Amino acid sequence: MTTTEPAPAPVPAQAGAVPGPSADEVAERVFGSVLAGFEAFAVYVGDRLGWYRDLHAHGPATPAELAGRTGTQERYAREWLEQQAVAGLLTVVAGTGDADGARRRYGLSAGAAEALTDPDSLAHLAPLPRMLAAAATRLPQLLEAYRSGGGVSWDELGDDARESQADLNRPWFLHALPGALRGTPALHEVLDRPGARVLDVGCGAGWSSLALARAYPRAHVVGIDVDAPSVGAARREAVAAGLGDRVEFRLGDAAALAADGGYDAAFAFECVHDMPDPVAVLDAVRRAVRPDGVAVVVDEAVAEEFTAPGDEVERVMYGFSLFVCLPDGLSAPGSVGTGTVMRRPVLQRYAQRAGWSGVDVLPVEDFAFLRFYGLRR
Missing domain, CATH: 3.40.50.150 (Vaccinia Virus protein VP39)
Structure with missing residues (x-):
């Protein structure tokens, strides 16, 4: 004797539903928006703490060097440097094989330095996340x-x-x-x-x-x-x-x-x-x-x-x-x-x-x- 599971009840159509994007498309859009929000707040941090300006003025740095030069906390500096490199805004210039990341050095490209630190450039958008933060x-x-x-x-x-x-x-x-x-x-x-x-x-x-x-x-x-x-x-x-x-x-x-x-x-x-x-x-x-x-x-x-x-x-x-x-x-x-x-x-x-x-x-x-x-x- 065999038994079969009852078929799942159909999901009722949403009242007043109109044509539009699929659930997967909306979910992907929301995920992308949250990702962009996190990255905007990370730019805010780098701008407000002077981390971008320090990297531009003094060159590539390890987390300890950046924290020491800016009077900030090394562990947070390391996490921010890694996040910025993963996001593509900073470049890892040395220490790529360092397991715990303490000796990696991170730097700003010329283009990133202009957009993130040069107040006279028409491409200077580092202040924009400040409005989001406000x-x-x-x-x-x-x-x-x-x-x-x-x-x-x-x-x-x-x-x-x-x-x-x-x-x-x-x-x-x-x-x-x-x-x-x-x-x-x-x-x-x-x-x-x-x-x-x-x-x-x-x-x-x-x-x-x-x-x-x-x-x-x-x-x-x-x-x-x-x-x-x-x-x-x-x-x-x-x-x-x-x-x-x-x-x-x-x-x-x-x-x-x-x-x-x-x-x-x-x-x-x-x-x-x-x-x-x-x-x-x-x-x-x-x-x-x-x-x-x-x-x-x-x-x-x-x-x-x-x-x-x-x-x-x-x-x-x-x-x-x-x-x-x-x-x-x-x-x-x-x-x-x-x-x-x-x-x-x-x-x-x-x-x-x-x-x-x-x-x-x-x-x-x-x-x-x-x-x-x-x-x-």
Whole structure:
């Protein structure tokens, strides 16, 4: 007599299921995301502890040498060095047969050194994981904001966030912005006026303001921001650069401070999407800029319309929006809650409500992940 096991009951179809990736594809995607997250945090560690900079300055090191030179703990240094070599960011240059790894020496290639230690390089992305780390420290607050409303302000995200933003923008503003402006005649002619007054709304740590002043030595630049630590850092940089007589930094809301009029040009670099009330600020900018002046919004170069799946730029911008920009914007009462992914029709709507007739995309290409918009009277 034989018996047979009963056939397993079929798994019921998911209610409302729609076509999409398989379970294996989703699992692989989640695994890859976690792997990338771990590696980003390891870059954060190497950046914050000075390990990359030490390897670049002093050459290949064993774990003991790196720990001794940087005042850190050898066992952690060894684990980090091994992880970085496995990830392909560091190179093992000696001691490959060392069983316990204590005598292995690790070094940085020229390309890795540029991307991870050179603050003047356009490829310098070591500051980027700082933004991820800033958001990670606030995940409980973010979850609460998602449940009940409100947000997490820029000030609450702390120094990692503000330093990440400043250090990522620094090389682009100092080295790429002057050429971009000179290559756009409508902007260059105004900025090159003798005694031109230039307004920099949402100036942050001031690198955009300093770049404008350096590129146009006859101009006087006024930077405005609501973040006190950033304004303090900007003032120190202006003094260090010898530009304190031509660059002024003010702490406050641009909706009020920009209304003193008489500016030849106004810029808003990567900040309109963060503003609780962008219409009020754009209206203040309109009133502050002379009729024969120019006003420019520089914001994320997102797609013209929502498309899913999206490309890597869209994906990273939604990441910034979920964990940084949208929570920051919604931390202010009555915020419109724009988020990082501000497409042109949204900016057009804000501009028109502020009294501008429209916006035009300016011919500035390959400028980080940013797009230049001219506000039209």
